[in-house]
Amino acid sequence: MGVELRNNEAALDEMAEDGDFTDSDLVYHIRDILCSVTSGSPAALPENKDYERLISVVSHDGGHGADEEAFLVTTLEALSRAVSYIDHDLHNLLLAAIFGMNLWTQRPQVMDAVIHFIISLAASSGKFVDECLAMLTKQFFPPKSFQLPRGLTKKDQVLSRVHSALNDIADMLPLSPARLVPIVLAATPQYRFHDINTLSVVMYVENMLKLESGALGEVVRIPMLTGVVELLLDLDVEIGWDDIEDDSSKGIFEMELEAVHESTDDDLNDDSEIARKLSTKVSGSNSFAEKLDSLLVLTFEHLESCEVGGRLIEVFETLLESFKRTVLTAYKSKFAQFVIFYACSLDPGNCGVTFALMLENTFFCSTNPPLLRMSAVSYLASYLSRAKFLSASVIANTLERLVDWCCKYVKTQNDKVNPEAHRVFYSGCQAIMYLLCFRMRSMMDVPLLKSWLLRLPLESVLNNKLSPLQVCLPSIVNEFLRQSKAAGLFMTLDKFDFDDYLESELSKEFGGRERLDMFFPFDPCLLKKSDRYIRPKFIFWSMVHPTYDDDEDSSDEDIGDAVADENVDGMDYAILQQHYDLDEFDSALNKMSITPKNSLHSTFGGAIKQPMRMPSRIRPSTSPESL
Structure with missing residues (x-):
C-alpha cells in the first residue's frame, strides 16, 4: 500500500x-x-x-x-x-x-x-x-x-x-559493456508511434554511435552498428511506395526526365536542381521518411569521422556483415542501402571494391537461394551503374565476370526459355544490359575499353536458346539494343526486331510475384537531406550520354576533339588517357582481379550537355508498379 x-x-x-x-x-x-x-x-x-x-x-x-x-x-x-x-x-x-x-x-x-x-x-x-x-x-x-x-x-x-x-x-566492472548492449538495444524508441519526435530517435542513434566510437567501442561496436542498420531498415519498411510517388504510371527515369525538362537551361548543368525536384516526391510530412532522412545524415557524418580517424575499414566490415543479413535480404529496401553506398564512396579502393566483390560472390554462389542471388546482382548492377567514384577496372572486371558466368551457364543448359527455372541467369543478363545502358558510351569513347568491350561474347550470352532478350525487362532490353546498334556492338544486330521486346507473358513471369527483375536499389535517393551527401558521388540518368546521341560514330582520332571542353567520366580526357596503360589494364583483366586503390583512377559519368532521351518504361526500385 x-x-x-x-x-x-x-x-x-x-x-x-x-x-x-x-x-x-x-x-x-x-x-x-x-x-x-x-x-x-x-x-x-x-x-x-x-x-x-x-x-x-x-x-x-x-x-x-x-x-x-x-x-x-x-x-x-x-x-x-x-x-x-x-x-x-x-x-x-x-x-x-x-x-x-x-x-x-x-x-x-x-x-x-x-x-x-x-x-x-x-x-x-x-x-x-x-x-x-x-x-x-x-x-x-x-x-x-x-x-x-x-x-x-x-x-x-x-x-x-x-x-x-x-x-x-x-x-x-570490465563485464559491464557486454551487459550494456542489450539494455541499449532494448531502449529502441517506439518510432511506429507518431508522437515520438524525430529528435528523440536521432539522439538515441547519436548515443549508439558515440558508444561505438568511444572507449567501449571494442566491445559494443558490432551490436551498436548492427542496431543502427536494423533501425534504418525498420523505418525504411514503414515508408510506403505511395509516399514516394503519387503517379504509379511513371517510373523513376521519367521523373528524372521531367525534372530536366522543367529546369531552365542554367539548371541543366546542375544536378542539385534535378535532385531537389526529385526529392519532393517524398513528402516532409511523412514522419517515417523524416526520421530515416535525419538518421541517414547522422550515420553519413559518423562514417566521415571514422574515415578521418582511420577506422573506416573496421567499421565498414561490420556494416557489410549487417547489410548482408538485413538489407540485402529485405524486400526492395528503398533508402537504407545508401549507408553502404556512402561508406564505399569514402574509400573506393578498399570499401568500394569489397562491396562489389561481396555482391559478386553472393550471386555466383550456387548454394545461395535464388532470390538472394537475384537481389545481389540487382544491387551489383545498380551500384556499378550509379557510383561515380568507381574505377574503370572495377567496372570492367565485374562486367567480364558476369558475362563469363552467363556464357558458361548457357553452355550447360539444354532447356529452352523458362523465366522461373532460369531466373538467376536472366537476372545476370539483365544486370549486364542495365550496366551497359549507363556505361556503354563511356567505354566506347576510350579506344582501349572499346576494343575490350567488342571482344566480350555478349551476343553468345544474349542471343541463344534461353532467349534472355524476350524475358528481361523490355524497357532495359530496348534501351540496350538501341545503344548497341548505334555503337556497332553486335555484328548481327540487324536481325533484332525491337517490336519483339515489348512486355510479354514471358517477361511478366520473370522474377515471380517479387518482380526482382524490376528492382534497382541505387536509384536516386529521394530523401531531401540525405541527397546532399549522395548527389556528388552519384550518376543520374540525365548525366549519361547514350551512344545513339552521336550523329555518327566517333573515330579514335577525333575522340580528343569531342571531349576537349568536357570531362569524360568526371576527368579531363588527357588525364584519362594517361591513366589507361594497355599492359596494366590487360593484365588486370587476364588475372580477373580488381585494381586496388590509386590505380586507374578514372571513373565513369560526365557532365550534362543537354537533355537526353531516356527509356520511357524503366521502372526500377522506386516505382510502385515494380511491386
Missing part, C-alpha cells in the same frame, strides 16, 4: 528540526535510516518517518530552490557513501525514486551528485549494475519539451556525464 509523500520543503524542515547536520553526521544518519527499514513499504512502518522523508527528498524532480538543491546534493553524496547499506528489496522505493530521476531537468551540481551515486552503487554490488546502466541509458532521450539549438548546452551537460559514467563503470 503506497503512502502520500510530503513535499520537499516540509521534508527538509522535519529532517533539520533537530539541528544542522555535518556531512559525516548526515552519512551516519542515513545509514541508520537504511538499517532501520525492515520492509520495502514505509506504510508498514509508521514509526519510520525518516525513511519516508528521505524518499521525498530524492523524489522531487527539478525546480529546486537553492537550499533544496544544496540539501539534495548533500543527501545524494551521503547516500553514495552508504551504498553498502542499500538492500535491493528493502529499499526498492528509494531506488525507484533515484533511478527515476531525469538529468535533463536538473542543474549541473545535482547531475554530478546523481552520477556519483549511480557509479558508487554499480560498483558496490553486481545486483545493481543492470539498473544503473538502464538509468544512464534512459538519459539518451531528451524530454518532449527539449529543442535545439536552444538546448544544446544542456544536451552536452547531460550526455557528457552519462558517457563518462558508463566508461567509469566499465573501468571498475
Whole structure:
C-alpha cells in the first residue's frame, strides 16, 4: 500500500528540526535510516518517518530552490557513501525514486551528485549494475519539451556525464559493456508511434554511435552498428511506395526526365536542381521518411569521422556483415542501402571494391537461394551503374565476370526459355544490359575499353536458346539494343526486331510475384537531406550520354576533339588517357582481379550537355508498379 509523500520543503524542515547536520553526521544518519527499514513499504512502518522523508527528498524532480538543491546534493553524496547499506528489496522505493530521476531537468551540481551515486552503487554490488546502466541509458532521450539549438548546452551537460559514467563503470566492472548492449538495444524508441519526435530517435542513434566510437567501442561496436542498420531498415519498411510517388504510371527515369525538362537551361548543368525536384516526391510530412532522412545524415557524418580517424575499414566490415543479413535480404529496401553506398564512396579502393566483390560472390554462389542471388546482382548492377567514384577496372572486371558466368551457364543448359527455372541467369543478363545502358558510351569513347568491350561474347550470352532478350525487362532490353546498334556492338544486330521486346507473358513471369527483375536499389535517393551527401558521388540518368546521341560514330582520332571542353567520366580526357596503360589494364583483366586503390583512377559519368532521351518504361526500385 503506497503512502502520500510530503513535499520537499516540509521534508527538509522535519529532517533539520533537530539541528544542522555535518556531512559525516548526515552519512551516519542515513545509514541508520537504511538499517532501520525492515520492509520495502514505509506504510508498514509508521514509526519510520525518516525513511519516508528521505524518499521525498530524492523524489522531487527539478525546480529546486537553492537550499533544496544544496540539501539534495548533500543527501545524494551521503547516500553514495552508504551504498553498502542499500538492500535491493528493502529499499526498492528509494531506488525507484533515484533511478527515476531525469538529468535533463536538473542543474549541473545535482547531475554530478546523481552520477556519483549511480557509479558508487554499480560498483558496490553486481545486483545493481543492470539498473544503473538502464538509468544512464534512459538519459539518451531528451524530454518532449527539449529543442535545439536552444538546448544544446544542456544536451552536452547531460550526455557528457552519462558517457563518462558508463566508461567509469566499465573501468571498475570490465563485464559491464557486454551487459550494456542489450539494455541499449532494448531502449529502441517506439518510432511506429507518431508522437515520438524525430529528435528523440536521432539522439538515441547519436548515443549508439558515440558508444561505438568511444572507449567501449571494442566491445559494443558490432551490436551498436548492427542496431543502427536494423533501425534504418525498420523505418525504411514503414515508408510506403505511395509516399514516394503519387503517379504509379511513371517510373523513376521519367521523373528524372521531367525534372530536366522543367529546369531552365542554367539548371541543366546542375544536378542539385534535378535532385531537389526529385526529392519532393517524398513528402516532409511523412514522419517515417523524416526520421530515416535525419538518421541517414547522422550515420553519413559518423562514417566521415571514422574515415578521418582511420577506422573506416573496421567499421565498414561490420556494416557489410549487417547489410548482408538485413538489407540485402529485405524486400526492395528503398533508402537504407545508401549507408553502404556512402561508406564505399569514402574509400573506393578498399570499401568500394569489397562491396562489389561481396555482391559478386553472393550471386555466383550456387548454394545461395535464388532470390538472394537475384537481389545481389540487382544491387551489383545498380551500384556499378550509379557510383561515380568507381574505377574503370572495377567496372570492367565485374562486367567480364558476369558475362563469363552467363556464357558458361548457357553452355550447360539444354532447356529452352523458362523465366522461373532460369531466373538467376536472366537476372545476370539483365544486370549486364542495365550496366551497359549507363556505361556503354563511356567505354566506347576510350579506344582501349572499346576494343575490350567488342571482344566480350555478349551476343553468345544474349542471343541463344534461353532467349534472355524476350524475358528481361523490355524497357532495359530496348534501351540496350538501341545503344548497341548505334555503337556497332553486335555484328548481327540487324536481325533484332525491337517490336519483339515489348512486355510479354514471358517477361511478366520473370522474377515471380517479387518482380526482382524490376528492382534497382541505387536509384536516386529521394530523401531531401540525405541527397546532399549522395548527389556528388552519384550518376543520374540525365548525366549519361547514350551512344545513339552521336550523329555518327566517333573515330579514335577525333575522340580528343569531342571531349576537349568536357570531362569524360568526371576527368579531363588527357588525364584519362594517361591513366589507361594497355599492359596494366590487360593484365588486370587476364588475372580477373580488381585494381586496388590509386590505380586507374578514372571513373565513369560526365557532365550534362543537354537533355537526353531516356527509356520511357524503366521502372526500377522506386516505382510502385515494380511491386
